[in-house]
Amino acid sequence: MNFVIDNLVGIGILARETGTSVQTVRYYESRGLLPAPPRTEGGQRRYGRLHRDRLAFIRHAREMGFALDAIGELLRLSKEEDASCGPVDRIAREQLQLVDRRIEQLCALRETLSRMIDRCDGESVTSCRILEALGPSQNLPASGKDGGTGA
Amino acid sequence: MNFVIDNLVGIGILARETGTSVQTVRYYESRGLLPAPPRTEGGQRRYGRLHRDRLAFIRHAREMGFALDAIGELLRLSKEEDASCGPVDRIAREQLQLVDRRIEQLCALRETLSRMIDRCDGESVTSCRILEALGPSQNLPASGKDGGTGA
């Protein structure tokens, strides 16, 4: 009864509206990112506009690749009324650097992978350039002495 | 005694030689990627050249971003003597596609993030463009019918 005056919704609707799964909403709550909402007498969560806004913020930030801890920090900072947004800026720039590094790594990797594939003629595994490229033969010393007793 | 005739090494040396951690070597064994090596009488693992080669293969493949399951598949395929390397090629191409998709996503993300940051003037959180961009205000439906009772 108490909550009908506000247009409160259940967790399923909230989740659908924000492109989240129900479990994830509860997970955010357990992580302290979303405040615990009021409950019905039966114990079910009821959410209002503020919760929706906050969850939407979290989802947007996740789409930007921010870690949950960073998002928590952003939310905290956004509530300090007179604070400068310097720290916010710093977190965002760190995230950008992270993304830049990952892109660079992936691009290098893509190059290597693509070259590997180009050289493969599709014949047999014994002559496969892909397996060859992955194999350890590149930087072995001399392999003359092999005691075959092994295994 | 049995293993001294071969130039077998302990797990620590193997790990160091291949740029792996000791735990990770054991983890690969538990995942079935590395065969269980012979042991000393005291129960310690002793590795030979074949193990080193195989582990080096795994590490190279991991550097290429292949998942452990895919690596297992590659290893399996590489042992089928007369097989064509078509499946190997397929796995590598799938990996390339995966990498391409990730690069694309990250680049798009980078754009958004970078634009966000550029617009931030470093003043106060109340006017911060970053927080604004992450906020939910962008795609609210019509806000005319909003029970404004909300806390």
Add this chain to the structure above:
DNA sequence: CCTATTCCCTATAGTGGTTGTAGGTTCAAG
């Protein structure tokens, strides 16, 4: 009021690829 359906609850385990820990045993050098 009863029932059926849908939603929701908690608690727990699993994902991928490691890393870290605790509490003990074995090895190699001196």
Add this chain to the structure above:
DNA sequence: CTTGAACCTACAACCACTATAGGGAATAGG
């Protein structure tokens, strides 16, 4: 024989979820 490093197993933690089991709550229709 003693020391210290390396090694052993088994288990928990990381991140951000996802999935499952075994129930209870809300709601629409009869």
